[in-house]
Amino acid sequence: MLAVKDPQPDFQLPPHNEAALEMLREAKDYESTVALAASGAALGTGGIVHPLGWLLFGLAYKPLVATQKFARLEKLTALLLDEFKSEGIQVFPVVKVESNNPIDLFVRFPRKTHLFISIRSKGEREIVYNEAREVLQVKRKDKNALKIWKPCPLVELADYEKWLNKNRDLFGMSSREAQKTPTAKVLVLWPPTKAVQTHNDHLYSEVGSMRILALRRKGTAFVIQEEEVTEFVRAWLAKYR
Structure with missing residues (x-):
């Protein structure tokens, strides 16, 4: 702790x-x-x-x-407030970051863990991770053509973590707390957007009982669906109680 x-x-x-x-x-x-x-x-x-x-x-x-x-x-x-208020959760929405999209949700469990959550939707499309190029690609369900997702949410999530280290005083954090607190970077896909189910097995990690797409681009980012948010946060928090 x-x-x-x-x-x-x-x-x-x-x-x-x-x-x-x-x-x-x-x-x-x-x-x-x-x-x-x-x-x-x-x-x-x-x-x-x-x-x-x-x-x-x-x-x-x-x-x-x-x-x-x-x-x-x-x-x-x-x-999140309904589920985790008793755990001392702090939810900061729309945290503005210079030269970048805002942090949709910065979630803090003081003395335990932090989460950066980006909410994204591409409509009736599927998301594919190209391992060779380390990029996310967007695929229309009725076509095979792939388009690179720009700006890349994985890169943005990594940038948010760097931003927090430089702007920790906004949240009253010490340098050690900002840099050493276990942190999850999470991309939430909002329906009807989904990740394809054909990614290689080594791209998945287990968090609690969940099997989750864990993509490594400037660190690791977890990719989940909107309906999995509560379960993921609960499983992640359990690691640091």
Whole structure:
């Protein structure tokens, strides 16, 4: 068990847990309202009051994907809090990273483990890992053509870990805690996107009773489906209790 840095008296963590969940709901509702209004007529910006949740999170994603992204983040954040609140979980959604997509969810169990979670969907497509090139590829279910996934979520997850080491003060962490805490990098594929079932056996690892695709690109990243998130976090956390 790692020691945790004592925070300064006036230190305040970034939005997390219930406060962040409420902000996600605000951002989702606001984006939905704007999208509905814009579909009927052009909107003027004068006099619009932007909710706090949207001001903090709303500009992190492209407008065309923001509403779906916030809905998915809201669902997973609520699920994780419901399942692991008694374990002292801290869930930080939409952590902005310079020159990169935001960290969708940074999950922290102080003194135990951290998880970086990226939520991605490619619609009615399958995901293939090309071992020779160490890249993820996207395959349409009705075609054999493969397209490289850019930016690569595996590289992004590795970059997030480096970012945390440099920005640990945002979370009140010591250098040792940021660098030595066991960390899982997780790519969550949202339905209907799925990973193909034909990857070689050596690309899988066991976490608890789960057999999971574990891809090694700048470290190891686990690839799971949306419905496996709770089971995976429970199995991963069990290793460090």
